[in-house]
Amino acid sequence: MSLAQPTLVHRLLAQSDELTSTPALRWREQSRWREYSWEEYRGHALDFAAGLIGLGLEPGHTVGLLSHNQPRWVLSDMGVLAAGGVSVPAYPNSIPSQVAYLLSHSEARICVAADAEQLRKIQQVWDQLPALQVVVILDDDEHHVDGERVLGFFDVVERGRRSGLAQVEARMEALDPQAMATIVYTSGTTGPPKGAMLSHHNLVFMADAILQVLGVDDTHSSLSFLPLSHVAERLQGEVVAISAGITVNYAEDLTTITRDLGETNPTLLLCVPRLWEKIYATIQSGVADAPPLRKRIFDWAVAAGEARFETENGGGTPNPALLARYAIADRLVFSKLRARLGMTHVEALASGAAPLSKAVGTFFAGLGLRIQEVYGQTECTGVCTANPQGRLKFGTVGPPVPGVEVKIADDGEILVRGPNVFLGYFKQPEATAETVVDGWLLTGDIGEFDDEGYLRITDRKKDIIVTAGGKNVAPQNIENLLKPQRGVSQVVVVGDKRKFLSALITLDLEEMAALLDQDLPDMAAAVDHKGVRLVLQDYVEHVNSELASYETIKKFTVLPKDFTVEDDELTPTLKVKRRIIQRKYEATIDAFYAEKFA
Numbered sequence: 001m002s003l004a005q006p007t008l009v010h011r012l013l014a015q016s017d018e019l020t021s022t023p024a025l026r027w028r029e030q031s032r033w034r035e036y037s038w039e040e041y042r043g044h045a046l047d048f049a050a051g052l053i054g055l056g057l058e059p060g061h062t063v064g065l066l067s068h069n070q071p072r073w074v075l076s077d078m079g080v081l082a083a084g085g086v087s088v089p090a091y092p093n094s095i096p097s098q099v100a101y102l103l104s105h106s107e108a109r110i111c112v113a114a115d116a117e118q119l120r121k122i123q124q125v126w127d128q129l130p131a132l133q134v135v136v137i138l139d140d141d142e143h144h145v146d147g148e149r150v151l152g153f154f155d156v157v158e159r160g161r162r163s164g165l166a167q168v169e170a171r172m173e174a175l176d177p178q179a180m181a182t183i184v185y186t187s188g189t190t191g192p193p194k195g196a197m198l199s200h201h202n203l204v205f206m207a208d209a210i211l212q213v214l215g216v217d218d219t220h221s222s223l224s225f226l227p228l229s230h231v232a233e234r235l236q237g238e239v240v241a242i243s244a245g246i247t248v249n250y251a252e253d254l255t256t257i258t259r260d261l262g263e264t265n266p267t268l269l270l271c272v273p274r275l276w277e278k279i280y281a282t283i284q285s286g287v288a289d290a291p292p293l294r295k296r297i298f299d300w301a302v303a304a305g306e307a308r309f310e311t312e313n314g315g316g317t318p319n320p321a322l323l324a325r326y327a328i329a330d331r332l333v334f335s336k337l338r339a340r341l342g343m344t345h346v347e348a349l350a351s352g353a354a355p356l357s358k359a360v361g362t363f364f365a366g367l368g369l370r371i372q373e374v375y376g377q378t379e380c381t382g383v384c385t386a387n388p389q390g391r392l393k394f395g396t397v398g399p400p401v402p403g404v405e406v407k408i409a410d411d412g413e414i415l416v417r418g419p420n421v422f423l424g425y426f427k428q429p430e431a432t433a434e435t436v437v438d439g440w441l442l443t444g445d446i447g448e449f450d451d452e453g454y455l456r457i458t459d460r461k462k463d464i465i466v467t468a469g470g471k472n473v474a475p476q477n478i479e480n481l482l483k484p485q486r487g488v489s490q491v492v493v494v495g496d497k498r499k500f501l502s503a504l505i506t507l508d509l510e511e512m513a514a515l516l517d518q519d520l521p522d523m524a525a526a527v528d529h530k531g532v533r534l535v536l537q538d539y540v541e542h543v544n545s546e547l548a549s550y551e552t553i554k555k556f557t558v559l560p561k562d563f564t565v566e567d568d569e570l571t572p573t574l575k576v577k578r579r580i581i582q583r584k585y586e587a588t589i590d591a592f593y594a595e596k597f598a
Contacts, residue, residue, distance in 0.1 A: 006177040007200040008207075009082045011242050013172075016042035019218060019245050025071040027250040028260065036071055038245070041078075048079030048153070049168045050160030055110060055134055055151075059084030059171060062106045062183065064132075066099060066122070067114035068092045069224050069250050072138040072153055074238045076112045077182075081200075084171040087182045088195075089229035092118065093565060100125035106183055106195060106426065107131045112153075115139035119150065177201040183426050184231050186378045195426035196378045198231075205419040206235060206381040207243035209401040213372070213386045214268070214348045218245030222268040223261055225251035231382040232352050236270045261342025268348045273356040274574040276371065277484055278508075279341065280360045284486055285511050301329035305366030313365070313392055334367045343369060348389070350374055352382075354575050355457060357480050361394035373397050375457060380404075380441055381420040385455045396454040406455060407440075414447045414455070415440040446474065463578055465496045473501065473551050475578075481543040487512030487535060489562050492581050493553065494589050502592040503556040504585055505536060506563060527558045555592045559585065 005011040015024075019038040026035040036044070057063065063080045065087055067073050080087040088106040090099060092114065099121045103111060109131050113119050115138065122135055137145060138153045145152045160168075181200045185193040211217075222241065226233035241248045249264040251257050261269075287298050304325040311318045318326070338344050349364075352374040361371055375397030376383035384406055387398035400406040404418035421441045424432035435442055446464065447457045459474035467473060475493035482491045482503070489508045495501035513520040516531045526532050536556060544552040563569035569581055582589060 006204065007081070007175050008181070008203050008239060008242055009078065009172055009175060009200075011204065011207075012042055012045065012078055015218075015242060015245050022218070022245070023247045024241075025074065025248055025250070026264070027071055028252045028256075028263075033249070033263065036075075041075065044075045044157055045078035046082055046165055046168050047157045047160040048075060049082035049171070050163050050165055051156035051158075052079060052083045052085065052110065052160070053167050053171070054159050054163050055156070057083050057085050057110060059174070060086060060180070061110075062086045062088050062108045064099075064103050064106065064108040064111035065089040065229070066092065066094070066111060066118045067138055068253075069226075069228050069233070069237065070114070070138065071250065073228050074248075076136070076138070076153070077238065078242075081175075081181055082168055082172055084175065086180050089182070089184065089234070091227055091229045094121070096121045096124040100128050101192065102185055102195075103129050103132055106185075110134045110136065112136045112138065116141075116144050119144060175200060177204070180423055184229075184234070184378050194428060194431060197423040197426050198378075198381055199423055202381045202420055202422060203239050204243065205403065206383060207239045209403055209420070210235065210240050210383060210386070211244055212402050213374075213388060214240075214350070215389065216240075216244055216246060216268055216348055220244065220267040220347070221247040221249060221264065222270070223249045223251055223257070223264055223266040225254060225257055225260075226270060226272065230353075231378045232270060232272075235382045236268070236350075258340075258342050262339075263342075265342075265345040267345050268350075269343070269346055270350045270352070271371075272353045272574055273351055273360070274354070276351060276356060276360055276364065280363060280484060281486055281508065281511055283337065285514055288486070289514065298333055301333040302363065302366050304329040305334060305368070306362055309362070309365040309370070313390075315391075330368065337367055338369065341369075348372070350386075352376065355476060355480050356394065357484050358394040360484055361392070365392065365394075375455065376420075377443060379422045379435065380416045380418075380443075381422065384416045384418070384420065387454075393450075393452070393454045396450065396456045398455065399453045400455075408448060409442075412446045412448070412458070414443045414445045414457070416443060417441065460578075465493070465501070467495060467501070467550060468497055468499045475501075478503075478543065478547065478551060478553065481546065482539060485539045487515050487532075488539065490576060492576055492578060494582060494592070498593055500554040501552065502589070503540070503553045504559055504581065504588065505556055506559050506561070507532070508562075523560050523562070527560050532558060557588060557592070559588075 005014055016038040021037045023035040024038040024041040026033050063085050077087045088108055090102045111122060113135050119135060119137060135150050136153055136156055177200045180197045181203060182198050183195040185195050222236055224237035228234055228237055237248050251260045287295055308318050308322055308326045349369055349371045351371045356373050364371055370392060372387045374383050374386040383401055384404050385397045385400050404420055407415050409415055417440045444460055445457055446459050447455050449455055459476050465473040465475055478493050479491040482488055487508055490506040492504040493501055507526055509520055509523060512532060520526045540553050540556055569577055
């Protein structure tokens with residue numbers, strides 16, 4: 001298919017003409033995989049668009065989306081866009097007050113909700129939403145539908161089918177590529193979310209740039225499990241998928257990912273670093289507990305895999321001896337690991353939303369799973385740089401993607417310019433003016449280019465720690481050295497305006513207990529456990545040996561619980577909300593710098 005189509009809607013029409021009965025969307029139901037073809041994708045989306053028009057949706061009106069990942073999420077979204085509307089996705093784990101904020105701020109007239117649970121959230125706050133007229137439920141169980149204010153998805157589709165597509169076709173014909181297509185509210189690590197307005201052109205430009213980097217087409221498939229309400233999964237599971245004709249499989253839930261990977265055998269996969277780190281820790285834990293001979297074989301295999309990767313990644317050709325070693329390593333170890341992970345057919349792997357540790361990236365590359373780390377944010381439609389497949393540099397996020405300019409300001413801030421830069425923040429012109437200056441997006445991140453033009457992120461501009469001695473320290477660099485260690489879950493380094501750095505550490509309790517071969521029934525038991533303290537002290541001393549003296553961690557403590565999204569300590573993509581954590585544990589941090597701290 002030609003990528004000249006001006007909007008995602010037009011690309012869906014073209015794909016349905018070309019791919020017709022080929023599977024487009026697949027989901028697991030009652031222990032079997034069901035599917036919508038590209039023709040069905042188009043048909044349901046356009047009929048839903050006609051139904052929305054019948055409900056009074058006018059061009060530019062906003063429609064909320066409150067659902068977990070499923071085919072009807074994207075059917076609804078494409079219906080909204082085809083009708084000339086603007087979609088406003090919300091995270092499915094949002095609490096009622098958060099739902100109220102997004103629907104109220106965006107002035108949504110209609111909201112699409114997954115099921116009765118999501119409907120209840122809306123009903124709790126509906127009296128705060130004067131613009132909201134109708135909720136459409138995606139769930140087939142429609143006993144909660146009243147036919148007036150609450151409608152079923154296929155009821156709206158059937159209404160649209162009866163009314164015909166003449167109005168939809170007129171709306172699609174009138175779509176302006178530069179007009180707003182969606183408002184994506186940034187989860188943010190501080191303050192209330194801001195609504196980033198993305199245009200139709202933002203979306204299709206980004207799809208084309210990503211396709212040049214990933215090299216995927218309509219022979220590929222993916223597994224969707226990160227929230228579609230986040231711009232990264234939206235790109236993979238909808239925007240890029242439609243543009244390339246990729247079949248999207250939907251994981252049943254986060255606990256079934258490995259099973260679903262094994263059953264669908266996707267060739268494209270997007271993950272966040274925290275999940276790669278957890279997989280890495282699980283593998284390392286299994287190896288640590290293995291018999292000595294098996295452990296030696298594993299270490300030998302990993303060395304062979306990493307040697308082959310480093311040679312090929314540097315542009316060289318492995319010698320016959322190394323290739324023979326790798327073939328044995330692959331047969332004995334790697335092929336079995338990939339099968340256990342459900343990644344036997346993967347050709348393109350991407351990681352974003354937070355830094356990926358070099359040790360973790362190199363390990364997976366040795367296994368034959370080469371992860372392309374990308375960088376971006378909602379305001380630049382998700383991506384502005386990416387590691388190319390043939391030349392990965394872990395610890396960097398690669399060079400700019402085609403058509404995008406990236407430069408470093410005098411103070412080290414990363415600036416981005418190109419057709420991927422957003423339209424601005426909805427109803428917040430002052431915030432927009434502070435974020436986009438002379439066409440350049442001020443990302444708020446600090447970084448530098450290496451001599452090959454690969455970007456390295458060093459920290460958030462506002463997260464830089466300035467010690468009492470005047471030294472600037474990027475805490476993420478230090479945290480990323482500690483987080484991959486066995487038994488460690490999260491790390492937050494503190495010390496702004498203090499004499500030295502300290503760390504708040506949370507545990508992977510199960511892994512720490514296995515490492516110590518001792519029972520740790522709960523986090524409270526681990527906080528003052530001598531063995532835990534000795535393990536962490538060893539980790540800290542090892543990391544300190546790789547750092548400048550002013551970057552070293554002098555004191556640390558184990559927190560009594562891990563950080564969670566539900567407690568507002570992590571964003572939905574598992575990034576630490578640093579300021580919230582520092583405020584929550586202010587007394588603990590102050591104790592680091594009291595003379596009595598031991």
